Amino acid sequence: MTAKAPSAPRVAALVGPYLSGKTSLLEGLLHTAGALPRKGSVKEGSTVGDPSPEAKARQMSVELGVATTTYLGDPWTFIDTPGSVEFTQETFHALMVADVAVVVCEPDPNRAVTVGPVLRFLDDHKIPHVLFINKMDLPGVGGRLKETLTALQGVSDRPLVLREIPIRDGDVVSGYVDLVSERAYHYKPGQPSDIIQMPESVLPEEKEARQAMLEHLADTDDHLMEELLEDVVPPKEEVYQAMTKDLQQDLIVEVFFGSAEKDSGLRRLLKALRHEAPEAQTTEQRLGIEPKGDALVQIFKTLHAPHVGKLSIGRVWRGELTDGMTLAGQRLSGVYHLFGGKQEKLTKAIAGDIVALGRLEETRTGQALSPGGPVDLPWVPLVQPVVGLAIHATKSGDEVKLSTALQKLIEEDASYALEQNADTSERILWGQGEIHLKVALDRLKSKFNVEVAADKPQVPYKETIKKAAKEIHGRHKHQTGGHGQFGDVWIHIKPLARGEGIKFVDEIVGGVVPRQFIPAVEAGMRDFCKQGPLGFPVVDLEVTLYFGSYHTVDSNEMSFKAAARIAMNEGMPKANPVLLEPILKVQISVPSEYTSKAQRLITGRRGGQVLGFDAKPGWNGWDVVEGLIPQSEVHDVIIELRSLTMGVGTFTWAFDHLQELEGRDADKVVAARKEALAN
Numbered sequence: 239m240t241a242k243a244p245s246a247p248r249v250a251a252l253v254g255p256y257l258s259g260k261t262s263l264l265e266g267l268l269h270t271a272g273a274l275p276r277k278g279s280v281k282e283g284s285t286v287g288d289p290s291p292e293a294k295a296r297q298m299s300v301e302l303g304v305a306t307t308t309y310l311g312d313p314w315t316f317i318d319t320p321g322s323v324e325f326t327q328e329t330f331h332a333l334m335v336a337d338v339a340v341v342v343c344e345p346d347p348n349r350a351v352t353v354g355p356v357l358r359f360l361d362d363h364k365i366p367h368v369l370f371i372n373k374m375d376l377p378g379v380g381g382r383l384k385e386t387l388t389a390l391q392g393v394s395d396r397p398l399v400l401r402e403i404p405i406r407d408g409d410v411v412s413g414y415v416d417l418v419s420e421r422a423y424h425y426k427p428g429q430p431s432d433i434i435q436m437p438e439s440v441l442p443e444e445k446e447a448r449q450a451m452l453e454h455l456a457d458t459d460d461h462l463m464e465e466l467l468e469d470v471v472p473p474k475e476e477v478y479q480a481m482t483k484d485l486q487q488d489l490i491v492e493v494f495f496g497s498a499e500k501d502s503g504l505r506r507l508l509k510a511l512r513h514e515a516p517e518a519q520t521t522e523q524r525l526g527i528e529p530k531g532d533a534l535v536q537i538f539k540t541l542h543a544p545h546v547g548k549l550s551i552g553r554v555w556r557g558e559l560t561d562g563m564t565l566a567g568q569r570l571s572g573v574y575h576l577f578g579g580k581q582e583k584l585t586k587a588i589a590g591d592i593v594a595l596g597r598l599e600e601t602r603t604g605q606a607l608s609p610g611g612p613v614d615l616p617w618v619p620l621v622q623p624v625v626g627l628a629i630h631a632t633k634s635g636d637e638v639k640l641s642t643a644l645q646k647l648i649e650e651d652a653s654y655a656l657e658q659n660a661d662t663s664e665r666i667l668w669g670q671g672e673i674h675l676k677v678a679l680d681r682l683k684s685k686f687n688v689e690v691a692a693d694k695p696q697v698p699y700k701e702t703i704k705k706a707a708k709e710i711h712g713r714h715k716h717q718t719g720g721h722g723q724f725g726d727v728w729i730h731i732k733p734l735a736r737g738e739g740i741k742f743v744d745e746i747v748g749g750v751v752p753r754q755f756i757p758a759v760e761a762g763m764r765d766f767c768k769q770g771p772l773g774f775p776v777v778d779l780e781v782t783l784y785f786g787s788y789h790t791v792d793s794n795e796m797s798f799k800a801a802a803r804i805a806m807n808e809g810m811p812k813a814n815p816v817l818l819e820p821i822l823k824v825q826i827s828v829p830s831e832y833t834s835k836a837q838r839l840i841t842g843r844r845g846g847q848v849l850g851f852d853a854k855p856g857w858n859g860w861d862v863v864e865g866l867i868p869q870s871e872v873h874d875v876i877i878e879l880r881s882l883t884m885g886v887g888t889f890t891w892a893f894d895h896l897q898e899l900e901g902r903d904a905d906k907v908v909a910a911r912k913e914a915l916a917n
């Protein structure tokens with residue numbers, strides 16, 4: 239390869255399904271680049287990625303990890319991302335500031351479907367990306383490479399183009415042939431591969447793969463096309479240039495392979511990135527960021543770190559950042575490069591850099607800042623949470639501390655959400671799945687020092703009535719010493735249709751209940767409706783006040799309010815009260831081979847009903863199944879859906895309507911409520 243001038247700082251995000259080896263690849267890349275004298279391992283919890291105790295405990299990345307280094311004189315930042323769908327938001331954020339993504343895949347055609355969602359995001363956002371098929375050290379996988387590639391092509395809009403082919407020794411991949419230089423290499427664990435004579439046995443495959451690669455490049459390059467048609471061997475330089483253009487414009491996806499664990503094939507990958515990955519300027523163009531102007535940094539991650547406090551991690555798109563300067567009205571206190579859990583203090587950062595910035599207390603993830611103020615830049619929307627937990631501090635007196643901690647937790651990861659449920663009075667922490675929520679509880683304890691108890695949230699049941707109750711009498715009369723209390727009302731109660739709410743009708747004639755006390759009657763009735771005979775908030779009924787009496791001295795608002803409550807208490811049980819349960823409309827998105835399973839997921843639940851299914855717009859080979867499920871049955875849908883679909887299925891939900899619930903299921907709910915209210 240030719241010598242090249244040092245580039246501006248570049249950013250590569252490592253993405254791909256859970257367990258494909260991203261964190262291991264980061265370790266391998268840093269080791270290969272010379273930034274890490276000794277490799278750590280995921281199993282021992284000693285990797286540069288995953289520095290947090292929550293990640294180590296699970297041997298699983300639960301947030302993005304950043305490592306800045308140099309490779310052959312070029313500055314690079316690698317961002318390791320979590321692969322699990324429960325942490326997708328973090329991955330999207332890393333991709334929004336990356337120049338290039340390395341999609342790490344398993345060497346298994348049956349798992350290609352798990353790469354689909356991230357490829358969808360990359361294709362939609364036109365983010366240049368390459369594929370790295372990992373774990374090629376496993377026996378037998380070299381022979382299945384073609385099959386794996388075909389399966390992966392099924393989930394990619396862009397053509398996948400092999401950049402190298404494996405050299406096999408029995409069922410082990412022992413090296414590779416680079417299809418541009420047509421040189422053959424033998425892997426040497428931990429060291430640069432040896433150049434070897436190209437084995438005769440790979441020649442036919444090499445010719446075929448090289449031809450396929452050139453044809454893909456020629457699709458977007460007329461000169462190359464002419465050469466191919468005239469059987470002219472294109473000069474190497476021209477091939478590199480075409481490759482670079484196609485990667486930078488996201489027209490093709492180069493495919494590399496190797497072993498993160500054995501450091502095989504990593505130098506090939508690094509060199510390709512070094513020569514072909516776009517710099518920040520090109521990425522800014524793609525994102526529509528104005529190239530000229532004041533310093534500009536976009537925050538893609540917020541952290542609360544011990545000792546240093548709040549850190550906002552961002553990419554510098556323009557200009558220079560210096561410690562102590564003012565950004566959008568806030569004084570920068572500390573500019574750092576990150577290397578996993580370690581920080582290195584800088585005096586300044588330049589365009590292209592990824593840096594952690596201290597004490598930007600008002601700044602949130604996604605915001606872009608200039609000295610003059612915040613700047614509007616494109617950002618990804620929040621993924622809707624799918625599971626909730628009702629939480630409270632275990633120690634009394636810790637509730638305020640918990641509120642502060644929750645605020646920080648959500649600052650760090652905005653795919654959590656908090657709800658104070660008005661019906662159940664519960665504080666509900668929403669998240670992307672079981673593990674996501676469990677990580678939240680761990681963080682609250684280990685990072686923010688609050689112990690939290692969590693339960694499945696209550697279902698916000700309501701109740702209403704099914705028939706009218708007429709001529710109900712309520713009288714409140716009290717004689718204590720001097721002034722007494724006297725209120726006396728007659729009402730009719732009748733059911734209304736769903737959604738009509740609570741109505742009050744005043745039919746008093748002749749002042750039998752004086753004007754000034756009528757609002758008190760209504761208030762008493764509404765007050766009663768907060769908790770009906772079944773123990774739940776009452777909806778959809780009409781109460782008509784048609785008669786009553788009063789006492790000139792003893793009547794007051796309080797007495798009429800009490801009289802109304804007495805009448806409601808008397809009349810409601812006679813009006814055939816019935817439980818109403820909330821029904822949610824759910825949309826389940828899955829690759830179409832799972833569509834029937836998704837339907838069964840809905841119909842397999844009490845009251846579950848499929849409304850239909852359709853192709854998912856913009857998602858080749860995916861369907862959306864729409865259905866109705868009672869809220870009480872929905873809690874674990876996401877868990878089952880993920881286990882049915884290798885983790886790729888997603889679902890969204892929204893409240894749809896209230897529906898009557900009777901029989902044994904209703905009796906159980908009412909009995910449980912009675913017990914809860916008695917405690």
Ligand SMILES: Nc1nc2c(ncn2[C@@H]2O[C@H](COP(=O)(O)OP(=O)(O)O)[C@@H](O)[C@H]2O)c(=O)[nH]1
Nearest residue numbers: 256257258259260261262280321373497498499
């Ligand atoms: N055989 C083999 N195993 C690997 C390789 N890379 C990663 N692994 C293993 O795959 C598992 C998941 O790796 P990790 O890097 O945590 O995956 P991530 O979820 O994508 O970050 C770990 O047990 C690794 O040891 C590889 O190249 N070869």
Ligand SMILES: [Mg+2]
Nearest residue numbers: 260261298299
């Ligand atoms: Mg990982």
